[in-house]
Amino acid sequence: MPETLSAAPQSFDDLLSEAAVQTPTEFYNRLREQEPVYWNPRWNGWIVTGYRDVMAGFRDHERLSSDRFAGPFAKDMADSGSRYRQLIDFMNHWMFTKDRPYHTHLRSLVNTAFTPRSVEVLRPRIQQLTASLAESLRGRDRVNLMAEFAFTLPVIVIAEYLGIPPESRENLRAWSDDLGAVVFFQGGNQDRFETGGKAMEQLAELIRPIVRDRARNPREDLISGMVHAELDGDRFLEDEIISNVVLMVFAGHETTMNLIANGVVAFDRFPGEWQRLADDQGLARTAVEEVLRYDGPIRALARWAREPFELSGRRIDTNDRVLLVQHAANHDPTFFPHADRFDVGRWPNKHLAFGQGIHTCVGAPLARLEAQEAFAYLAREFSAVEVLTPDLRYSRNLVSRSLLGLEVRLHER
Template sequence: MQTIDNNLLHPQVVLDPYSYYEVVRQNDPIYWNAQWDGWIFTSYEDVRNGFQDLRLSSERVRPSKGMGSEKKQEMSSTYAILSNWLVFNDPPKHTRLRMLMMKAFTPKAITKLLPNIEETANYLINEIRTKPEGNILQSYASILPIMVISDLLGVPKEDRNLIKKWSDDLMLLVFGAADVENRHEVAKQSMDEMVDYLKKIIQDRRVNPKDDLISALVQASEDQDQLTDDEVISTCTLLVFGGHETTTNLIANGLLAFHNNRDQLELLKEKPELINTAVDEILRYDGPSKAMVRVAKEDVVIRDKHIKTGDKILLVQASANRDPNAFERPNQFDITRNPNHHLGFGRGIHYCLGAPLAVQEGRIALAKFIEAFPNYQVLDEKVEWQPTFVNRGLKHLNVKLY
């Protein structure tokens, strides 16, 4: 433990963040990590309060400290789009963007998608059924969310592969993939292409509105206020990104958790209705969102720690969700756990806007997969995780399908 003390990207921490953060939480639930150059919050109480503390800002999109001025200039258009993302804004801009977005992203719009999600899951299962084994992260878990978000936005079916590529490339920047050297260039190129593509669709929907989210965003208004074209573009890129990677990891992490906990898989097969509580338990036990960053807007004292204006803060959900002060038997995967007040979707004003959609997608995707392949076995002897400290996503999930 001593050698990895401050390195949040140490291979051992990436592999098993839970054991690492358990020790950290016991030692000091709010500690200064010199290597990451910020405060690490790990107890349930502090992480939950941190999400709700408006003195901690979400305005954190900025080029990294080491980036040269030429590169900063080159990346400025990409950072301009990201800085309009709801999730990276504080009130009042956040309040305005969220209100307008909620006009379009309604429970009705999500309910309307449910038959499509079922149909898409059935289609993908029939495709993968033709082979005895395969990497289902690629062929199932990552395809379903991109199809769903494309349907929701109203993007033509034939362009889904483009959307997926752009979203994957953007991830390199937003999640800060440590193992990809030219991540800035790759993300910029894809962001530019996505923006050009969306501009054309938005212009079309202004003239020919359809029954889709892009049309609804273009039309959404509140007290004579409307989203500008730039804001609609930013919002669409956020939805593609927010709706894709995280949901992929919910499905894949869930299938891995069931593989490693066969008793829970048997229980679900006996009582399929438990899929509802099972999805919440996956979000708690090994959820896609490992941690979220904030920046102190003013000097604050939390516990006995003096946090200064501008200090970075990491709210570690992966640790909070395993805190024994908040959950009984926290390291046990228990799909009957209810209530389950996990922090997998955050808390407070930034609480995940797509949570109802993600939960429905997760339920349908997992239930259909387990129904089709009730005895599936993960073949990877060693699972590999993406080396980032904010998300929890597998690199592959090779499975024998039977």
């Protein structure tokens, strides 16, 4: 433990405690007030909770690394890699786990296929799907919103966008859950690398023949775009395409599912904001940004130090782990006035829900579009979406903010 840091209360050491997982705003607010850059001996790294420090961490690509296969994370991956080779090899091609220059190679090629224009053309289809799914929920006393809407909408959208056959979509949730246990550092799951490895194998078996078919018979989908993407003579290798399609399948519905579900909970707690959105559909854009700030789908992301440096008076040493808690940053009252208030008209809203810098979430435009259309339609058609689940429970992991279930009643206007 660094000698410069006095010990903070022991209650802050367990980042998978009931308080940290179920009520992260209160947990990290207290920690930020006492130790905004805190050495956590249990996690064996620094916990960063202030807005400016978290922002600086996301943008510091020289001194802070995202590479999960080097530095202090390397041993865990190497140990797992000896048994789960395909899982580790494919994760080693994921954009968010890599630094420059390899990250630049991946991101640049993806950007040639995954453009804002290619996302925007999906809006009519997303509107159609939103209406169809929501109408099937009308007039019922109890609706499983996670299974019947928050999951279903984004999984159909990302599968269609990528070009994955409809008959394969039913398995995506289970495979993504198993993969998420590895990606999100799920606590108490001793078998996560084994189940994650099997999920990766199944996803690769699904995607590889699609990639090879698109090489011969390109279509108007994202896999075709990636297969034929070229930038200054640089192209994807087949395994790079497969691994990043797996990432998009996983992240492409997981993030939006949690964004929609967490937003419904926020609107339930602040019903006046639901009516504001119903009265002014133009607020859909700022409403989604406020959901992302108030209770976004990702709580925190890890980095490690390439070299020593200081952060808010604390010395970060080489190979120290650093957890950038964007959930805490997004509730920092020194940056967000009335941070505890859910305000669908809040603007500007420079939240950190999708990260910052070169690792800003590549799928953010699609997630925003889906959530905008979902909230706008639901608020227009229903006077309230009432949360019925008496005790909301969240997945016990370090990274995501993911409800385990959400039952609601949609009240007719």
